[in-house]
Amino acid sequence: MKIFSASQLKEADEITIKNQNITSEELMERAATTVFHEIHRRLQGAAISVKIFCGIGNNGGDGLAISRMLIEHGYQVKVFIVNYSEKRSEDFLANYDRIKNVTRQWPELIKKEEDFPDLNKGEFVIDAIFGIGLNRPIEGWMARLINHINNSDAFVLAVDMPSGLFPDRIPGKNDAVINADFTLTFQSPKLVFFLPQTMDFVGDMQVLDIGLDQNYLAETTTDIQLIRKAEAHQLYNPRKKNSHKGSYGHALTIGGSYGKIGSILLTSTAVLRTGAGLCTVFVPKCGYNVIQTGLPEAMVITDENFEMLTNIKTGLDADVICFGVGIGTSEETVGAFKELLENTTKPMLIDADGLNILSKNNDLLELLPENSVLTPHPKELQRLIGEWNDDFQKIDMVRKFCRQYKLIIVLKGAYTFTFDENNMYINTTGNPGMATAGSGDVLSGVITSLLSQKYDPLIAAVLGVYLHGRSGDIYAEEQSYEGLISGDIADNMGRAYNDLLRSNNSENDK
Numbered sequence: 001m002k003i004f005s006a007s008q009l010k011e012a013d014e015i016t017i018k019n020q021n022i023t024s025e026e027l028m029e030r031a032a033t034t035v036f037h038e039i040h041r042r043l044q045g046a047a048i049s050v051k052i053f054c055g056i057g058n059n060g061g062d063g064l065a066i067s068r069m070l071i072e073h074g075y076q077v078k079v080f081i082v083n084y085s086e087k088r089s090e091d092f093l094a095n096y097d098r099i100k101n102v103t104r105q106w107p108e109l110i111k112k113e114e115d116f117p118d119l120n121k122g123e124f125v126i127d128a129i130f131g132i133g134l135n136r137p138i139e140g141w142m143a144r145l146i147n148h149i150n151n152s153d154a155f156v157l158a159v160d161m162p163s164g165l166f167p168d169r170i171p172g173k174n175d176a177v178i179n180a181d182f183t184l185t186f187q188s189p190k191l192v193f194f195l196p197q198t199m200d201f202v203g204d205m206q207v208l209d210i211g212l213d214q215n216y217l218a219e220t221t222t223d224i225q226l227i228r229k230a231e232a233h234q235l236y237n238p239r240k241k242n243s244h245k246g247s248y249g250h251a252l253t254i255g256g257s258y259g260k261i262g263s264i265l266l267t268s269t270a271v272l273r274t275g276a277g278l279c280t281v282f283v284p285k286c287g288y289n290v291i292q293t294g295l296p297e298a299m300v301i302t303d304e305n306f307e308m309l310t311n312i313k314t315g316l317d318a319d320v321i322c323f324g325v326g327i328g329t330s331e332e333t334v335g336a337f338k339e340l341l342e343n344t345t346k347p348m349l350i351d352a353d354g355l356n357i358l359s360k361n362n363d364l365l366e367l368l369p370e371n372s373v374l375t376p377h378p379k380e381l382q383r384l385i386g387e388w389n390d391d392f393q394k395i396d397m398v399r400k401f402c403r404q405y406k407l408i409i410v411l412k413g414a415y416t417f418t419f420d421e422n423n424m425y426i427n428t429t430g431n432p433g434m435a436t437a438g439s440g441d442v443l444s445g446v447i448t449s450l451l452s453q454k455y456d457p458l459i460a461a462v463l464g465v466y467l468h469g470r471s472g473d474i475y476a477e478e479q480s481y482e483g484l485i486s487g488d489i490a491d492n493m494g495r496a497y498n499d500l501l502r503s504n505n506s507e508n509d510k
């Protein structure tokens, strides 16, 4: 699913009005109807108190139209206009008149703190103050109103965007932003819904199709995509009946050190569970028995050193090399990595201490084969590319880094972002249960496995991240977040594939 910018959405809005020969008020009515239906489907006419806060732009216009529809369906609704200026939008004004025709009185105006209504637990608040048009921080009594809503125990639903959140920049630390429990957003999720600095404001999120011009949506390119089941499914290559283990490649996983052999065991298990034909594991001598016992399906070659990697000689022509989990950063290991890089031309996957070595030895970056996949978590990324001021700057810096070294970066997090030189892919699967030791090691194995199966490196990264998260989700659906350990993610890969291939796609399916 494409993630459009605010200006693209505004353009889509105008083109829709022109091509479908409708008025902007009719488009607003359509957008508000989709929100109304969603609320009505969930509340089913429940006798709870609904308080709606409307701004005076088009987000407020949406709020007024939603209010009218709820009132017409018998809900107990109180409508408030957040009356910070007299510059009301045309469609706001049209809906302001229409609601009066239904209620026979004007909505209540809020102009100062004394006008704030009480908000109680169990009430349902709808935030339609600002949407994608916010262009400066909310100040004065309006900021206090936002805090008043946030400090209440009411359930807060945001229309299009939580008010106070900008579509294209990070709010300041002390800026007032609605903390929504749920956000119903029009046509396209906004990038800020997925950034670590802003995702918490959004709560759960659902995208509503408001029927914007299909051609515009299809033809307009964006450099940000959301990866859900529908998109991931398209990346999948079915296995051929007439095939053998050689068809799915030979992966070489190199990692581990004394006390950290488990990491490379997890990675290698994931390599095989994700479908590689063969896996050879290269470990320090102390890992030999561990791997042979823990993963009898893999072959093992050992370093001459007992505790750490010092000299990587395998005599193999593997299809892909995964390097870095559990290796430490000793001088000997750095030397071994350098030699490995000088003798490798196929794309590699580098993780964990492999990344930390790159951060301390920038000259090695030049030796990375083109299209290698790096899988940092934010701390590893920061060591690699330096500090950023905010998430937007971080994205710019990662893109520049990808271009400079011709790499693919998988930036892990609650939402994992995969970057190549031009595009960014936001993953939708995964859960907080995966915040557990070794789940990144498993991800390295999953992506390595897809590389070994000849998936294009970018696709291997995007699909691998999706399947890894889905596997964690499947475990958590059956068991719990807390009970999940990273080996479960590797063990559930089979179910993740099965789920991907089941054809019950719906628009909001993960």
Ligand SMILES: NC(=O)C1=CN([C@@H]2O[C@H](COP(=O)(O)OP(=O)(O)OC[C@H]3O[C@@H](n4cnc5c(N)ncnc54)[C@H](OP(=O)(O)O)[C@@H]3O)[C@@H](O)[C@H]2O)[C@@H](O)CC1
Binding pocket: 009, 010, 012, 013, 027, 028, 031, 055, 056, 057, 058, 059, 060, 062, 084, 087, 089, 129, 130, 131, 132, 133, 134, 135, 136, 137, 138, 139, 159, 160, 161, 186, 210, 212
């Ligand atoms: N295709 C679509 O996407 C569709 C979108 N639709 C809806 O339209 C919404 C966008 O509406 P919008 O453009 O009128 O902007 P909105 O967010 O209501 O408010 C902006 C107003 O606030 C002002 N202002 C800004 N910041 C301020 C501040 N800090 N403090 C005070 N004032 C501030 C700014 O005016 P300014 O003072 O800057 O001139 C402006 O007047 C969108 O989110 C969705 O709900 C649907 O109806 C149909 C399809």
Ligand SMILES: Nc1ncnc2c1ncn2[C@@H]1O[C@H](COP(=O)(O)OP(=O)(O)O)[C@@H](O)[C@H]1O
Binding pocket: 377, 412, 413, 414, 415, 416, 429, 430, 431, 432, 433, 434, 435, 436, 437, 438, 439, 440, 441, 442, 443
């Ligand atoms: N809250 C979360 N929601 C979704 N995925 C998560 C969450 N926390 C962690 N993960 C995933 O778990 C993995 C953690 O990787 P990493 O930090 O490298 O862990 P480790 O070093 O222990 O292997 C990443 O793939 C990340 O996306």
Ligand SMILES: [K+]
Binding pocket: 059, 127, 128, 129, 130, 131, 158, 159, 160, 161, 162, 163
């Ligand atoms: K809003």
